[in-house]
Amino acid sequence: MxxxxxxxxxxxxxxxxxxxxxxxxxxxxxxEDARIAGFEDWFGPHGSESLLEGGVIVARTEVEYLRPLVYRRAPVQIDMWVSRLGGASFDVGYELRDPAEMGDAVYMRAETTMSAYDFAGERPRRLRDSEREVLRSRLAEPVALRRRR
Amino acid sequence: MxxxxxxxxxxxxxxxxxxxxxxxxxxxxxxEDARIAGFEDWFGPHGSESLLEGGVIVARTEVEYLRPLVYRRAPVQIDMWVSRLGGASFDVGYELRDPAEMGDAVYMRAETTMSAYDFAGERPRRLRDSEREVLRSRLAEPVALRRRR
Amino acid sequence: MxxxxxxxxxxxxxxxxxxxxxxxxxxxxxxEDARIAGFEDWFGPHGSESLLEGGVIVARTEVEYLRPLVYRRAPVQIDMWVSRLGGASFDVGYELRDPAEMGDAVYMRAETTMSAYDFAGERPRRLRDSEREVLRSRLAEPVALRRRR
Amino acid sequence: MxxxxxxxxxxxxxxxxxxxxxxxxxxxxxxEDARIAGFEDWFGPHGSESLLEGGVIVARTEVEYLRPLVYRRAPVQIDMWVSRLGGASFDVGYELRDPAEMGDAVYMRAETTMSAYDFAGERPRRLRDSEREVLRSRLAEPVALRRRR
Incomplete structure (x- = not known):
């Protein structure tokens, strides 16, 4: 898995x-910040030859709020994975949990569609093979959004 | 219509x-600010006996980014309507346009699910009849989100 | 005056x-947005040959909060003027008022030091004569900050 | 010291x-977040009998920007201390540094005036003796703001 x-x-x-x-x-x-951390984990640091350099933009976001959050100094945990892989775009799934909490309560589920984008040429592009290879290794189940079930 | x-x-x-x-x-x-303006239009000013006083929370958001926007001093136009009406929640549809632009280009489409919420009791509630009556008068077509079509 | x-x-x-x-x-x-509006009024629209194109950065901010503000749909009024003019920087004074309110209550006073900056060369620059001419025509009294009096 | x-x-x-x-x-x-961390260090966790419970508001801020910052995943370091202690207010001094950097470059210096405030009664209050005792133990030099020197 x-x-x-x-x-x-x-x-x-x-x-x-x-x-x-x-x-x-x-x-x-x-x-947004979870994605920066995750992409760095998947593709290597920003600034090197990485996916973020190749260029992606957020084309769609879907988010379900399940439990309220109040500010505290301890960070929250955001898990992410590839929930769909296409030729010019892919979806990222997210779940937000409280690492200090017993149990496994999900506070938020979300999915963003990331479209490959050529910033220099200002136009959509196809995913490179090297990008797809990385993304395929992170491909897992669809996001369990309520509305879709 | x-x-x-x-x-x-x-x-x-x-x-x-x-x-x-x-x-x-x-x-x-x-x-968020479009909704405040729209709800005031639909239910009367915040602070009077209005829907916002009865209490609603954002339970879900889905958004599709269609064209990029750059800052300019002139405001953008956000159209909104009720895209689904339930017993304890309703959906609001949104489209963002540039009123200075010829044509009818949509920059963003979105939908938020608003759940009726009793802030004092800290629990979900059902929509009041008076609220549903207002919302029904604003009920129109589903949001033309690409993903769903 | x-x-x-x-x-x-x-x-x-x-x-x-x-x-x-x-x-x-x-x-x-x-x-920030008041300054964009004010600079456009003083120097012409952003994008033309204007001060903002020559380049300025915020080098210092001082702000005093005098009365609390609560959100309402009507805008607030921010008055601004040049409160000091130097060779490579100038100060802008600000007062925030509620245009809907009788009387003349000031909710906030502030001053920002704007340093002329060459973004291409990434270094400070001197104000151009044309910039100083515009700024001199807007030069008025110091900001009535309490701490300084 | x-x-x-x-x-x-x-x-x-x-x-x-x-x-x-x-x-x-x-x-x-x-x-803002540095202050929450610092006040918790000085007065104990928010929610217990602490200064933040007694109530303080930001009455004034002065900030000087010395070096530009670009986003990176590693946190910045903000040092803070009491730079003035009065009967109903006190000043907090701040310096922002990059802990990953050799040397001792300061990126920003700032000072905020914190006024003791009774939130329930909605009016200014005097600092309690217990609050002044804590603050006195943190009292150090004035902030080295350029403008004042």
Missing amino acids: TERTSALIPLRWSDMDAYGHVNNVQYLRLL | TERTSALIPLRWSDMDAYGHVNNVQYLRLL | TERTSALIPLRWSDMDAYGHVNNVQYLRLL | TERTSALIPLRWSDMDAYGHVNNVQYLRLL
Whole structure:
């Protein structure tokens, strides 16, 4: 079974909104940094010959909020994996958990579609073979989004 | 045919990220303010007996990014409508356009599931009849998300 | 007497933090957009031959919070003027008011030092004569910061 | 000599703006989380009988940007200490450094004035003796802001 990649992402106090919970929009901010950590794990450090250099953009995001989060200093854990692999795009699945918590409660599930993009030429591109090889090794199950089931 | 509600939402320079485009996460920030404007239009000003007082939370968001946006001082236009009406939740559909642009290009399509929530009791609740009546008058077509078609 | 330049800057609901007031950091975010509007008024639209093209960076910020702000849909008013003019930098003074309010209450006073900067050469530069001419026409009193008096 | 309190604060990729550097406003966001860590160190965890429970608000901020910062995954180091102690307010001094860097380069210096505030009564308050005792033990030199020298 393909292993997921885990990133520990610290919250910021300002992630909370006037209701005193981590704001729904900020979860996507957490995914952004988890993705940077995960891609570095998968493709090597940013700046070298890596996927991020080849270029990808977020083309779609789907997120389900399952349990509220309140700011604390300990980071949250975001697990990620490839949930679909295409020729010019791929999907990344995410689950957010609290590593300090007993049990296995999921606070948020999400999926982003990443489209390969040629930033210099400002146009979509196909995934390179080397990129697809890396992504295939991370390919696992679809995200268990409620709406789809 | 049910009319959509339009809100003019100003961008902020800081909505752009290091790539020089409005960051994908910030689109949800724009939806947040569009929703406040739209709900005020549908239910009356916040603070009076309105839906927002009854309490709703964002339970799910799905967003497709279709064209890049760059900061400019003129606001963007976000159209919104009810795309599904249930007993304890409803979906809101959104489309983002540039009112200064000829044609009808859609920059982003999104849908959020809003769950009725009793903030005092900290638990889900059912939609009141008065809320459902308002929402039914705004009910229109599903959001034309590519992934679903 | 030199007239100040006024910009109407909309709040966002997310400017509020868990205490239910506009967060102290977000006031600087409001100044950022006020400055874009003000510089466009002083130097012409961004993208033409303007000061912003010549290049300036924020080198210092000083801000005093006088009255709390709560989100509302009506914009706040930020007045700005040049409070000091040097050879390679200048200061901009700001006051934030509520245009809907009777009286003249100031919610925030601030000053930013703007340093002329050559982005291509990545080094400080001197202000051009044409820039200094524009700035001199906007030069007015120092900012009435409490700490300094 | 009074020791400073150091907090390691992670950057977020979104701290960068369209110029590709950490945005000037975001430095205050970093100070916010450094202050939470520092106050917890000085007064005990938030939620117990601590200064933050007694209540303080940010009344003033002064910040000088000395060197540009670019996002990287390693956290920055923010040192903080009490730079002035009054009867109803105190100042906190901050310096931001890169712990991975040889030498002792300061990227940012700042000072915030914290006013004791009674949130329940919605009015300023005097510092308690117990609070002043803690703060006095952290009292050190003024912040070496250029503008003041």
